[in-house]
Amino acid sequence: MIGQEVNWEGLLMAKKGRSKKQGGVYSAIAVVVAVAAVWFKSGGDVSTTLNSLTSELTGNSANTAVTTAKVAKSGYGGLSKSDYQKLANLEFKSGEKAYVTVNHNHSTLIKNAWKSNRVIYADLDDLNRTSSSNTAFLEKRNVANDSLRVRQFVEPTAWHYNRRNGEQIYNRGHLIAYSVSAGIDQNGHYNPSNKSGDQNNPKNLFTQSAFSNQKIQTIFESKVRSALRQNKKVIYQATPIFKGDELMARGINLQAISTDGSLDFNVYLYNVQPGYQFNYANGRAKVDRGMKVLE
Incomplete structure (x- = not known):
């Protein structure tokens, strides 16, 4: 382009304009893909899709509610009263x-x-609820025989x-799973003559939805096993x-750590059932x- 004056400013502005348009197109495509993914996962249900997207955008999760969890004032830590x-x-x-x-x-x-x-099995509270933490110090011999x-x-x-x-x-949900409590008696002590896991222990059971117990809690119990x-x-x-004086738990906090640090999780499971609403004051369903629960 010898002998012609080049309008560099104009070229740069045009390039920026194209970049913004391309960025906008890519962003729009990303949004469409995200919406489609949630839509597919929800089975095409409009209200479920909207609630899921709202949850993602607002960060409505225990991760935002308890971003930095406090350590309970015990000799072994765990869930604090404020985070409860x-x-x-x-x-x-x-x-x-x-x-x-x-806690991430x-x-x-x-x-x-x-x-x-x-x-450590906590005592029942004044309403006969298992509203406090049960904490287990486990090793290989605690893996139970399911046939018992x-x-x-x-x-x-x-x-x-x-x-x-x-x-x-x-379901009668176990706090400390049967499958990881072989040999532990109801006082929390190891007894080698006791081959089964914990069973029919009032201090280790709560009313749990079948979905939460069988579909979700088992994921984390298997990690421990x-x-x-x-x-x-x-x-x-x-x-x-x-929550308050309600007789049915709203959910359950599960957390575990191995002494070598290779196992480490901290989750909150909602006590919910697809297709049903619970009255947590008395447990009636x-x-x-329209109640959808994503796994």
């Missing part, structure tokens, strides 16, 4: 995930506190029998979260086919 209240104030909305992380998924248990194989399970008969607060059509809504089978020592804590 923060979890109790969380409200589940249809279309959200069944669980959220706490890092346990507040103190891994060096593992001294001996035992379980017996029928559960304890009725925790807010317990109701499942409906006549056989659909499971309620896997670590134990690798001969790791694990501290595992479970805390049902009650009513049909609500």
